[in-house]
Amino acid sequence: xxxxxxxxxxxxxxxxxxxxxxxxxxxxxxxxxxxxxxxxxxxxxxxxxxxxxxxxxxxxxxxxxxxxxxxxxxxxxxxxxxxxxxxxxxxxxxxxxxxxxxxxxxxxxxxxxxxxxxxxxxxxxxxxxxxxxxxxxxxxxxxxxxxxxxxxxxxxxxxxxxxxxxxxxxxxxxxxxxxxxxxxxxxxxxxxxx
Amino acid sequence: xxxxxxxxxxxxxxxxxxxxxxxxxxxxxxxxxxxxxxxxxxxxxxxxxxxxxxxxxxxxxxxxxxxxxxxxxxxxxxxxxxxxxxxxxxxxxxxxxxxxxxxxxxxxxxxxxxxxxxxxxxxxxxxxxxxxxxxxxxxxxxxxxxxxxxxxxxxxxxxxxxxxxxxxxxxxxxxxxxxxxxxxxxxxxxxxxx
Numbered sequence: 001x002x003x004x005x006x007x008x009x010x011x012x013x014x015x016x017x018x019x020x021x022x023x024x025x026x027x028x029x030x031x032x033x034x035x036x037x038x039x040x041x042x043x044x045x046x047x048x049x050x051x052x053x054x055x056x057x058x059x060x061x062x063x064x065x066x067x068x069x070x071x072x073x074x075x076x077x078x079x080x081x082x083x084x085x086x087x088x089x090x091x092x093x094x095x096x097x098x099x100x101x102x103x104x105x106x107x108x109x110x111x112x113x114x115x116x117x118x119x120x121x122x123x124x125x126x127x128x129x130x131x132x133x134x135x136x137x138x139x140x141x142x143x144x145x146x147x148x149x150x151x152x153x154x155x156x157x158x159x160x161x162x163x164x165x166x167x168x169x170x171x172x173x174x175x176x177x178x179x180x181x182x183x184x185x186x187x188x189x190x191x192x193x194x
Numbered sequence: 195x196x197x198x199x200x201x202x203x204x205x206x207x208x209x210x211x212x213x214x215x216x217x218x219x220x221x222x223x224x225x226x227x228x229x230x231x232x233x234x235x236x237x238x239x240x241x242x243x244x245x246x247x248x249x250x251x252x253x254x255x256x257x258x259x260x261x262x263x264x265x266x267x268x269x270x271x272x273x274x275x276x277x278x279x280x281x282x283x284x285x286x287x288x289x290x291x292x293x294x295x296x297x298x299x300x301x302x303x304x305x306x307x308x309x310x311x312x313x314x315x316x317x318x319x320x321x322x323x324x325x326x327x328x329x330x331x332x333x334x335x336x337x338x339x340x341x342x343x344x345x346x347x348x349x350x351x352x353x354x355x356x357x358x359x360x361x362x363x364x365x366x367x368x369x370x371x372x373x374x375x376x377x378x379x380x381x382x383x384x385x386x387x388x
Contacts, residue, residue: 016214016218017211017215017218017219020210020211020213020214020246021211021214023244024209024243024246025211027245045247050218050221050222051221052214052218052248053249054249055247055248055249131383148383148385159383160383161218161383161384162382162384162385163385185356188354189325189342189353189355190355190356191356191357191360191387191388192387193385193387194385
């Protein structure tokens with residue numbers, strides 16, 4: 001373990017590829033990932049956008065005051081519009097994203113997840129991307145890019161399921177280094193262009 | 195819904211990216227996917243290779259005689275060595291794969307999953323691929339390829355997490371058509387080369 005701790009949020013309607021690829025790749029890189037469930041209707045698992053059912057490691061509601069937010073080096077918001085909307089409207093998720101951003105930790109958003117950056121008041125002027133369908137909700141505040149992944153200081157954003165592998169490897173590169181990324185790409189047999 | 199029914203097996207130690215990408219992409223294509231859990235230690239969920247916890251739709255053990263095997267147009271075996279080994283040693287999984295193969299339905303294997311083809315006595319001489327680490331267990335029976343995805347009659351095989359998107363889209367193409375695949379690639383923003 002690198003010892004670096006990362007939160008990945010999970011809600012009903014989260015895009016399960018974006019979620020799973022990120023968690024899997026980060027754990028392959030020996031990062032210490034905690035999957036945090038947000039307002040799950042079924043209590044113990046999230047029903048994702050294509051009905052894959054995933055059990056979080058902890059529930060946000062159960063963490064309460066014991067949650068040591070300053071322990072974390074990064075937080076990740078996957079897409080899937082219903083899941084991202086739940087996270088966007090959750091004050092505690094907003095607070096965690098905002099706090100980590102202020103402490104210059106990494107905050108990473110993919111697909112409709114980038115809407116959470118805006119809700120958490122990540123300052124305007126940042127260069128971001130997102131799923132094309134939510135672009136119009138972001139251009140009033142951010143510089144919009146159509147790159148597959150955008151790294152702007154400590155804000156990482158990406159576009160959709162097909163860019164999730166590149167997104168996850170970019171988070172690994174920012175938290176660790178390029179050598180780990182190269183090793184993972186070999187081990188996972190990724191395509192030459194992502 | 196196209197009405198075509200597909201089984202995707204899930205066990206403890208299954209590679210969660212390979213599993214989730216396949217289920218998600220097939221469901222985006224309106225295929226009717228059933229996730230079938232095999233011998234899950236925790237009963238209600240599989241603990242996958244990187245500790246993502248996934249709840250199956252049904253448990254193999256509970257299906258018993260009510261399981262109408264001939265309803266299915268395809269069955270998929272994801273990788274992750276411990277999960278693939280559980281499936282390989284499970285007589286009912288072997289029977290389902292063998293029956294669907296005999297009925298000229300699609301049987302699809304990725305990563306260490308290709309070992310299940312051999313255990314299910316998919317006839318020798320087929321051209322297959324797999325995760326490089328299990329190649330030596332397959333070359334005595336099959337023609338081995340290092341292509342990212344191999345389609346040989348009704349047997350589809352692939353290599354690892356980085357080829358899972360191409361694997362899933364190839365299953366869609368074989369069950370439906372190329373137009374659906376092109377639509378999904380656009381919607382998911384996949385890379386130009388997979």
